[in-house]
Amino acid sequence: TQLLEQSPQFLSIQEGENLTVYCNSSSVFSSLQWYRQEPGEGPVLLVTVVTGGEVKKLKRLTFQFGDARKDSSLHITAAQPGDTGLYLCAGPPRGFGNEKLTFGTGTRLTIIP
Amino acid sequence: NAGVMQNPRHLVRRRGQEARLRCSPMKGHSHVYWYRQLPEEGLKFMVYLQKENIIDESGMPKERFSAEFPKEGPSILRIQQVVRGDSAAYFCASSLSNRGGNQPQHFGDGTRLSIL
Numbered sequence: 192t193q194l195l196e197q198s199p200q201f202l203s204i205q206e207g208e209n210l211t212v213y214c215n216s217s218s219v220f221s222s223l224q225w226y227r228q229e230p231g232e233g234p235v236l237l238v239t240v241v242t243g244g245e246v247k248k249l250k251r252l253t254f255q256f257g258d259a260r261k262d263s264s265l266h267i268t269a270a271q272p273g274d275t276g277l278y279l280c281a282g283p284p285r286g287f288g289n290e291k292l293t294f295g296t297g298t299r300l301t302i303i304p
Numbered sequence: 305n306a307g308v309m310q311n312p313r314h315l316v317r318r319r320g321q322e323a324r325l326r327c328s329p330m331k332g333h334s335h336v337y338w339y340r341q342l343p344e345e346g347l348k349f350m351v352y353l354q355k356e357n358i359i360d361e362s363g364m365p366k367e368r369f370s371a372e373f374p375k376e377g378p379s380i381l382r383i384q385q386v387v388r389g390d391s392a393a394y395f396c397a398s399s400l401s402n403r404g405g406n407q408p409q410h411f412g413d414g415t416r417l418s419i420l
Contacts, residue, residue: 195346197346222406224408226411231413231414232413232414233308233395233397233411233412233413233414234347234395234411235411236408236409236410239406239408241406279346279347281346281347288406289399289406289407289408289409290335290337290352290359290360290399291349291352291360291362292337292347292349292409293349294339294346294347294348294349295346296345296346297344297345297346299344
């Protein structure tokens, strides 16, 4: 079973600070996706990273896929209260495409105004 | 363009009853996925269906759980003789054709099932 471990599990910081959350595995993934989920709602796809070493930016969010495609990070600059939510990484197990996603354990982020 | 629609949003059942959860995929999507999320946890894959076919049910318990995606109408996740441990949020996602591919999954807002 290919597991995705996310850290930290919980993070609470002041508005305006920077933060990084991590998604790690001992297995290689062909791609990794990051989702944000708000209370009472379903996950919303933020980005997909495919190539080892790839960096993608989405406004104040920067996503990086590790060179070995075993880990990924999400960096948020100048966090805003609207960034509050559960951040999930997910990827297809070896031998599968996106028809079967393994989800990480999640990082619950709270931005304090 | 409506997103993935799940109903009901909340469902309360007593132990031993049946729960039926419905999912209408996004327009044009013929692939549906069901996931279960326990409190403070990530999502766990249950089953992947195409119209009239179950493609992968490796994440679904062998007993009491079944899923279908008929030619017409929504996908249904059915849980018979519910127990307290079935209490969770159940999410449905849909995508374009995806076997071995990289089409993104679009999620509904889930059904929160509570077992009394």
